[in-house]
Amino acid sequence: MQTPFGEMPVIDAHAHFFSYRFFATLAAELPEPPSEVELYPTLRKRIPWEFPEADPVDLGKQWVAEMNRHGISRMVLIASVPRDEESVAAAAQAYPDRIIAYFLLNPISDDAPARITRAFAELGVRGVCLFPAMHRFHLWDQRLLPIYETAAAHGGIVFVHCGYLKVGIREKLGLPSRFEMRFANPVDLHGVAKAFPNLPFVIPHFGCGYFRELLLLADQCSNIYTDTSSSNDWVHLMPYPLDLKTLFAKSLQVLGPERILFGTDSSFFPRGWRKDIFDAQVEVLEALQVPAPQVTQMFSGNIARLLAR
Numbered sequence: 001m002q003t004p005f006g007e008m009p010v011i012d013a014h015a016h017f018f019s020y021r022f023f024a025t026l027a028a029e030l031p032e033p034p035s036e037v038e039l040y041p042t043l044r045k046r047i048p049w050e051f052p053e054a055d056p057v058d059l060g061k062q063w064v065a066e067m068n069r070h071g072i073s074r075m076v077l078i079a080s081v082p083r084d085e086e087s088v089a090a091a092a093q094a095y096p097d098r099i100i101a102y103f104l105l106n107p108i109s110d111d112a113p114a115r116i117t118r119a120f121a122e123l124g125v126r127g128v129c130l131f132p133a134m135h136r137f138h139l140w141d142q143r144l145l146p147i148y149e150t151a152a153a154h155g156g157i158v159f160v161h162c163g164y165l166k167v168g169i170r171e172k173l174g175l176p177s178r179f180e181m182r183f184a185n186p187v188d189l190h191g192v193a194k195a196f197p198n199l200p201f202v203i204p205h206f207g208c209g210y211f212r213e214l215l216l217l218a219d220q221c222s223n224i225y226t227d228t229s230s231s232n233d234w235v236h237l238m239p240y241p242l243d244l245k246t247l248f249a250k251s252l253q254v255l256g257p258e259r260i261l262f263g264t265d266s267s268f269f270p271r272g273w274r275k276d277i278f279d280a281q282v283e284v285l286e287a288l289q290v291p292a293p294q295v296t297q298m299f300s301g302n303i304a305r306l307l308a309r
């Protein structure tokens with residue numbers, strides 16, 4: 001991709017795969033769950049989005065076309081409800097050079113160890129996504145040991161959404177949130193990160209409200225990464241002024257350019273890939289006069305290195 005820093009590959013390390021099964025799973029939580037034929041008509045009344053075909057390879061094809069349109073090399077696409085890893089895996093198998101599959105797992109569900117083993121060993125999934133506030137577990141919980149062990153054994157990546165959590169589509173559908181922030185502190189990862197020093201943990205959105213904790217943790221553990229994705233609107237909740245420029249500057253100082261992964265948090269169509277997020281980050285990196293080799297690390301080199309392990 002042509003950027004103000006020159007021509008460089010861009011890999012988006014954080015985007016969502018909103019499959020047919022994703023929407024069907026959420027709709028099943030509605031007070032009056034729609035039948036299969038009523039699924040999209042029901043959702044369309046509340047959300048003005050495009051909804052994907054039942055075959056996840058079609059959605060994969062749509063994302064590949066979107067990448068081509070913007071000059072993006074590859075994307076991490078996250079299956080974003082539990083038990084949907086097969087959807088994104090099918091898309092990644094159809095486009096192995098373009099789509100990197102991650103999946104959301106409730107690690108304290110009975111089938112979690114079997115699911116993660118199958119995902120990594122058979123489906124070609126590369127990352128497991130944990131949402132402690134959503135599924136209400138602590139990251140240090142002993143029940144998660146097999147999850148970390150399996151991810152480590154397969155050279156996987158553990159993506160951990162800490163901090164402030166709102167899921168926009170749940171709100172649009174009026175679905176209740178059972179999220180509990182007491183599980184969301186990145187500091188919960190300290191012992192785990194030390195116990196699995198070769199397993200990379202990615203805490204998205206600069207810690208999403210727990211920026212200080214992210215920095216403290218990352219200073220202690222070299223396997224802690226962050227991603228730059230989303231609008232990072234959470235900065236407005238801080239008791240002191242904080243903006244994207246400060247987030248980048250301080251992260252570059254503490255984590256270094258080799259532990260910062262570029263991401264957008266793109267998710268649905270017709271909005272597609274969030275060029276606005278990319279442009280805002282490029283602008284900040286220009287203002288900070290970050291050297292091009294460091295920008296390349298953040299925009300593609302780091303995630304490529306983690307995937308090549």
Ligand SMILES: [Zn+2]
Nearest residue numbers: 014015016265
């Ligand atoms: Zn996200």
